[in-house]
Amino acid sequence: MIRFENVSKQYKNSQRPALTDINLDIEQGEFVFLVGSSGSGKSSLLRLLLKEETATSGNVSIDGLDVGKLSNRKVPALRRTLGIVFQDFRLLPSKSVFDNVAFGMEVIGKNRKEIRERVPEVIELVGLEGKEDRLPSELSGGEQQRVALARAFINQPKILLADEPTGNLDPSTSVGIMKLLDRINRTGTTILMATHDVAIVDQMRKRIVQLEHGTIVRDQQRGMYGHTGH
Amino acid sequence: MRTSFIAREVGGGLRRNFTMTVALIVSVAVSLTLFGAALLMRSQVDRMKGYWYDKIQVSIFLCGENSLAYNCTGAVTDTQRNEVRATLEGLKPTVQEMYYESSNEAYARFKEQFKGSPIIANVAPSAMPESFRVKLDDPSHYDEVAAALEGKPGVESVQDQRKLLERFFQILHGLQTFALAIAGAMLFVTVLLVMNTVRVAAFARRRETSIMRSVGASNSSIRLPFILEAVTAAVLGAGLAAGTLVAVKQYVIDARLQPNLTFIAWVTWQDVLAILPWLFVVGIGTAVLASGFTLRRYLKG
Structure with a gap:
């Protein structure tokens, strides 16, 4: 469904790369937490999927579609297959x-x-x-x-991207939102959620992909935030 | 996208930006009114030039039945007409080309030129003199032709076609240039106003546009409401300008000038109506180009 192959991203005017040699496969219907401290590359990864940014090298594909090679005219069609939620809600x-x-x-x-x-x-x-x-x-x-x-x-949408959706909410409210995301996930929608909410991640026991300085340091099924599981 | 949705977005945008919108409408109206006035003056000059002005320099009018000129004794005879023709032929190459115009042809062209003027009712076809219209190799050779033909039997008068209207046209031409210059300056102001209005609107609605983009709205549908806002203002401004020109025709030309200056062929409604679409073309074109250009810079992907 979502595939990153040797993806690196270097922003202009930036000393170090935002993402280095990322390889990641997410199947349809999966629920994946993307964790890591601020600046670890979570947002860059989401931006590549939305084609708000283009990878410096490597391939990003959704459903076999090469996102990086998509012409600007076709970007809207891509975004229609994605749902997005942000930390700050972005309501009118x-x-x-x-x-x-x-x-x-x-x-x-x-x-x-x-x-x-x-x-x-x-x-x-x-x-x-x-x-x-x-x-x-x-x-x-x-x-x-x-x-x-x-x-x-x-x-x-086939895929729902959530960038810190509980970042502005108190813990009990967050639980409600997570239940809702879980319900949406059960309809077959793939969910990729960037977060650093330890409690939520530990509670849900879903796949965890952890980024550190732009590289994946952990990819674990049914993981907990603080534990590597070994 | 649904039209009612777009209409709501556009209406909301214009209201939110009310003072800018008014400024935009007024500047479009002023620049297009001046632009229209310049076109109207050009039409007026064309009208006054009539059929022959740009084609010939000398007109030789022949005697008619009722001519009062001293060397006319009734209508020109065939012999006299042939004599004049032969003289003109003899003046080649000073005479480059010549055309004969019968009274009926003259009357038809007169009717066309004075379309809509009450003067037509007072002129019979027989009152229009037949003539030779002559094109010279060099307009300054007028005297040569005049000397050869003036006073000849059957010739009522020889006229330097240009002398009559030249001064007046010079004035009109000056006014026209002046109007066009101001119209151009105002159009430039309009472009800046459109750019600024759109920029402010794009900034005020950056939240909407970012959400639109994230749910997959196409670039054109994101830009359309902004462009339509500018176009709406331009159409209103062009409408005001068109109304002003129509009022000038109705209340100044038809009501004041035509009854008092019947010997001048005034611009007709047809001339005025031919100008109006151009006001909308220029107004809408300016709005689309200026807003499109601005949006390319401020609403990038």
């Missing part, structure tokens, strides 16, 4: 919950009928039924992240 402050979720369908040209059918389904999935007309400012952080998750999932 002037739009209601419904409109924020619908936005994901509107920008890719879905018609009103499809939107009216699909949006309530997903709002229910994330547990926000009855709050469709609220503005983001009237919601708690956890609820805002649920809206963001609904928007990311609205077009039924």
Whole structure:
């Protein structure tokens, strides 16, 4: 599904490479935690998948599609197969919950009928039924992240990328978000989540890929944050 | 993307940026009004030149039935006409080309030139003199031709076609250049305003655009609302400019100038309507180019 082959990334104006010789295979339906301290290369890795950046060397492919060689015109089509959630939610402050979720369908040209059918389904999935007309400012952080998750999932992406989705949330709220991600994962969606939330990683017991200074230092099934498992 | 969605985005953008939008509309309106005025002056010159102005330098009008000139004794005869033709032939190569125009042809061209003017009703076909229209190898040889033909039997008058209107055209031409220069300067201001408006709008909506990009909106659909905002303002400005030109035709030319200066052929509605689409073409074109260029720089992937 997702494959990194000997991928390195060197940013201009930067002394050391952000990623060095990364090899990584993620199968369809997997749930993978990407862990490591700030600056270890987690975000760079996600950015390569979104083609916000291009690898300096090596191949990044999704579903057999060579992301690095994708022309700019085809990047939007790639992003439609990916859902993305960020630490800071990135909701539109002037739009209601419904409109924020619908936005994901509107920008890719879905018609009103499809939107009216699909949006309530997903709002229910994330547990926000009855709050469709609220503005983001009237919601708690956890609820805002649920809206963001609904928007990311609205077009039924094959892959969901989450960049520190619980970074701004308290532990109990984070648990709710993780349950939701787990539910989304059970629908067959591959999830790649960058985080340094030890408690969550340890609780979930999923595959862990740990980055340190731009290289993979650990890749472990059903891992715990602090333990190498040996 | 759905039109209602785009319309909402555009409407919201214009409202949010209200003062800039007004400035943009006004500057588009002013520059296009001046541009339109310059085109109108050109049409006016063309109108006044009539059919012959750019083709010939000398007109030799022949006597008609009611000519009052002292050497006319009734309408020109065939012999006299042939005599004039022979004289002109003899003046080659000073006379480069000559055309004969019958009274009926003259009347038809007169009607075309004075289209829409009440003067047509007062002129009968027989009042239009037949003529020879002569093109010279060099306009300064006018005197030579005039000397050979003036006072000849059957010749009512010899006219230097250019002397009559030259001064007036020079003034109009000056005004036209002036209007075009200001229109150009205003258009430049408009371009800067469009660029600034779009830049501010792109900055104000960077959150929307980054989200649009992350959910896979195409580049064109991300840029479209911004371009449409600029185009909407340009269309409103062009509309104001078009309205101004129509008002000038209606309330200045038709209501004031034409009734008082009936001997001048004024621009017709047809001339005015031919100009209006160009205002929209220039306005929309400027908006699309300026905003597209700005977005390339500020909304990069």
